[in-house]
Amino acid sequence: MTAAAQSKPRARYAAKRDAIMAAATEVFAQQGMSGFTLAAVAKRMDLHPVSLTYYFKRKEDLAAAVLHDTIGRFAAMLDQAEARSAPADRLTTFVAAYFETRRRIALGEEGPLAPFSEVYLIEGDQKQPVIDAFEALYVRIGRLLKSEDTPWVATLRRQGLARLVVNLLTWSDSWLPAYAPDDYGRVAARLADILVNGLAAQGRAWPGLPLVDLGGPVAENDEVTRDRFLVAATKLINREGYRGASVDKISAELKVTKGSFYHHNSDKDELAVACFQRTFDLIERARREAGKAGSGWERLWLAVVSLGMHQAEGGGGRILRHHALAAVPTAMRRRMLLRFQQIGNSFAGIISDGIADGSIRPVDPLLAAYTSMVVFNACLPLEPKKTPPSTEGVIEEYLRPCLLGFFVK
Structure with missing residues (x-):
């Protein structure tokens, strides 16, 4: 041949x-x-x-x-x-x-x-x-x-x-x-x-304002509540994806029966929607409270750093990672993406205001908004035997260069 x-x-x-x-x-x-x-x-x-x-x-x-x-x-x-x-x-x-x-x-x-x-x-x-x-x-x-x-x-x-x-x-x-x-x-x-x-205009300092309180630690007692199901489901979806976070695994995470799961939740899809809604509510609370700060730069800083530290510390339950949308049913995914788009537009508005008042340097507001959302969403967790080992480490070695530029001293 x-x-x-x-x-x-x-x-x-x-x-x-x-x-x-x-x-x-x-x-x-x-x-x-x-x-x-x-x-x-x-x-x-x-x-x-x-x-x-x-x-x-x-x-x-x-x-x-x-x-x-x-x-x-x-x-x-x-x-x-x-x-x-x-x-x-x-x-x-x-x-x-x-x-x-x-x-x-x-x-x-x-x-x-x-x-x-x-x-x-x-x-x-x-x-x-x-x-x-x-x-x-x-x-x-x-x-x-x-x-x-x-x-x-x-x-x-x-x-x-x-x-x-x-x-x-x-x-x-x-x-x-x-x-x-x-x-x-x-x-x-x-x-x-x-x-x-980075995003700050030249000469703008790191604000160092008191962060927005987005919720304390979830009580670790024997009482099974809807909130504990939301925290447990969010944790599993972040770790194993939407399809991997089964009813059995969520129930096992809380050491309860499937009967208890269905007593508190209609089904997994309904619980997943509630987890997304909880995430949206946390982001909106941070954005709303940060809106009380002075310049656009301070408002953006306060929202992003507050959410980033909440994601790192995890005491009140972390927000859903963006990759949680992978393998979500199409109709649900479409609704969740629309909400994320609305949140992105809100952050773009903060950035546009900061550009107008001179506190944020001229950037593409929408792309800067997407970047800011990923900054807090992807924030490294503070966990035993993990790094960064402290709150200061998260701020100095992650959040600060994310907002001021990767190579800032």
Whole structure:
């Protein structure tokens, strides 16, 4: 058989495998790990499930392939960034490379990227290699910020900011479709500018105002209340995704029966909606109380830092992470995204007011609002044996550079 004849079957195999990967990525994004099956992928492609086993024997193999593909594409973006010498240029190049990839995806020139929201939920012998490859991305993103000229941007800060960057880029799934692909380059440039240079106008100090009280610790007694169900469900959804947080697991978290669950809640969907509403209420309370401060910069600072510290301390129950929307039923997801959009518009209003009064430097208000929302949403938790080890660490090594610029001293 000639080389040309041999190449045709290989090309057909590669094309079919690519089509399976693209369909699998869409299923993974919409249904999460718990709803990801070979049958679901085959149904999307109008194929019999058995035909997929020629390419992938198990669903875990296909899920791992999808995640490794996306991790590899992120690694290629980092290759571009690491070719630059200055940390700010490296970060800007990485953000630009990500949105260029998204532009090509929007135009049909590349396949979709898999979400990272449930990367830790993959099972079997594929689990650890996927997690190791994913965590290596965080290390590389953190190293983009490293320089002998800025020794104060140490490991602790780089770890938190790398987390922010990944969350910010992946959260763009919820708002990027509102932009035309031709605008993605501008979006990348404006976001990178916010990360590098912060939001405060030149000469504006770190306010240091008393933070908004968003609720004390949840009572740890034997009484089972609706509030405790909300806190427990939020914790599980943050950790295991919407589909992974089953009625059984939520009940087990509180050490109660399923009967007790249904005594306090209609069903899981109703409880999940209530968890989102609780999150929206906490954000609105912080924004409303922060509205009493002076300048736009002070109002933005007070809302973001109060919510960030609430998320870090977790005493009154953390808010839902943005990735909680992954695998949420379509109708519910649409309603929740609309509410997040409304919140983003509210924060954009604060930022616009700050630009007008001179306390916030000229930035794209809506992109700055999305960034601010991810700042508090992705705030690192204060937990035993975790870092940062103190309130001061969260503020100084995460919230401060998020708002004043990654490289602020």
